[in-house]
Amino acid sequence: QGSGLHNGFYSSSCPKAEAVVRSTVESHFNNDSTVAAGLLRLHFHDCFVQGCDGSVLISGSSTERSALPNLGLRGFEVIDDAKAQLESLCPGVVSCADILALAARDAVDLSDGPSWTVPTGRRDGRVSLSSQASNLPSPFESIAAQRQKFAAKGLDDNDLVTLVGAHTIGQTDCLFFQYRLYNFTVTGSADPTISQSFLAQLQALCPRNGDGSKRVALDIDSQTKFDVSFFKNVQDGKGVLESDQRLWGDAATRSVVEKYAGNIRGLLGLRFDYEFRKAMIKMSSIEAKTGSDGEIRKICSKIN
Ligand code: HEM
Ligand SMILES: [Ca+2]
Numbered sequence: 328q329g330s331g332l333h334n335g336f337y338s339s340s341c342p343k344a345e346a347v348v349r350s351t352v353e354s355h356f357n358n359d360s361t362v363a364a365g366l367l368r369l370h371f372h373d374c375f376v377q378g379c380d381g382s383v384l385i386s387g388s389s390t391e392r393s394a395l396p397n398l399g400l401r402g403f404e405v406i407d408d409a410k411a412q413l414e415s416l417c418p419g420v421v422s423c424a425d426i427l428a429l430a431a432r433d434a435v436d437l438s439d440g441p442s443w444t445v446p447t448g449r450r451d452g453r454v455s456l457s458s459q460a461s462n463l464p465s466p467f468e469s470i471a472a473q474r475q476k477f478a479a480k481g482l483d484d485n486d487l488v489t490l491v492g493a494h495t496i497g498q499t500d501c502l503f504f505q506y507r508l509y510n511f512t513v514t515g516s517a518d519p520t521i522s523q524s525f526l527a528q529l530q531a532l533c534p535r536n537g538d539g540s541k542r543v544a545l546d547i548d549s550q551t552k553f554d555v556s557f558f559k560n561v562q563d564g565k566g567v568l569e570s571d572q573r574l575w576g577d578a579a580t581r582s583v584v585e586k587y588a589g590n591i592r593g594l595l596g597l598r599f600d601y602e603f604r605k606a607m608i609k610m611s612s613i614e615a616k617t618g619s620d621g622e623i624r625k626i627c628s629k630i631n
């Protein structure tokens with residue numbers, strides 16, 4: 328990989344590491360399948376700030392976790408649970424950053440998505456600052472801004488669209504898209520890129536002046552299944568976040584959406600699965616700390 332990570336890093340130091348993460352994710356998933364989306368997003372938010380080093384897991388005031396874009400993150404308890412088991416099995420060996428990368432993979436697999444081998448050997452970072460959360464893309468930003476934030480991490484347009492395909496699972500608060508429904512244009516009407524039938528549906532889910540914290544599926548048709556439905560919805564003007572719908576408005580990102588949402592029956596799911604695996608391995612290798620860099624945390628929410 329050129330990142331210093333390699334497959335099966337724990338095969339002799341803690342042979343059960345990957346199995347323990349898997350069974351932990353599975354037991355939480357069986358209790359609440361929406362935790363899969365939480366874990367996948369948690370890994371993304373980790374990798375975009377200080378690399379995939381568990382910095383997002385550190386709790387406390389002025390840490391990344393306390394920054395605005397991270398307030399809705401969930402799934403921390405799954406990581407803590409796996410870490411506690413691994414500390415009793417192989418103390419001081421398995422990093423929180425690796426646990427998170429493995430858990431994200433398992434979460435996608437359990438949601439009927441693809442699976443892949445996660446290169447491991449990440450070390451945990453010692454820095455976590457809320458101010459650095461500005462690296463994260465915002466749903467209100469232009470495609471140009473998103474492209475630039477992904478490019479800064481070595482990810483191109485194909486990676487960007489493929490990875491945003493993670494929105495095939497999970498939910499958002501009304502407050503992240505409510506403005507599109509009532510007050511988008513200077514004349515005070517809705518975002519014209521929303522399909523008419525979908526607009527009525529979203530307005531019913533998020534009434535004007537309603538509860539901004541109400542949760543709505545990002546992929547209206549299949550919020551727990553990892554499939555290409557999200558891309559079909561973007562193509563049909565049924566993207567929930569403005570940033571998702573904008574993928575259709577830019578020629579380069581549109582062609583990637585079309586690649587997944589088009590009409591070549593059967594092959595589409597395979598193509599998305601294949602590209603998602605590749606893009607995830609790329610994302611989960613961002614600025615990885617290896618060797619004697621960083622540390623192996625004892626508790627994932629605390630620097631040693
Ligand atoms: C342009 C890039 C992106 C933007 C602007 C964006 C924005 C958002 C927003 C605003 C939410 C809703 C959060 C909430 O209400 O709590 C969300 C949810 C989510 N995002 Fe993204 N995202 C982006 C890329 C990604 C990527 C690359 C991944 C993973 C590979 C990802 C995975 C998720 C998942 C799984 C959820 C659902 C979380 C849950 O149900 O708790 N997103 N995203
Ligand atoms: Ca990080």
Ligand SMILES: [Ca+2]
Pocket residue numbers: 494495496546548549550551552553554555556557
């Ligand atoms: Ca879906």
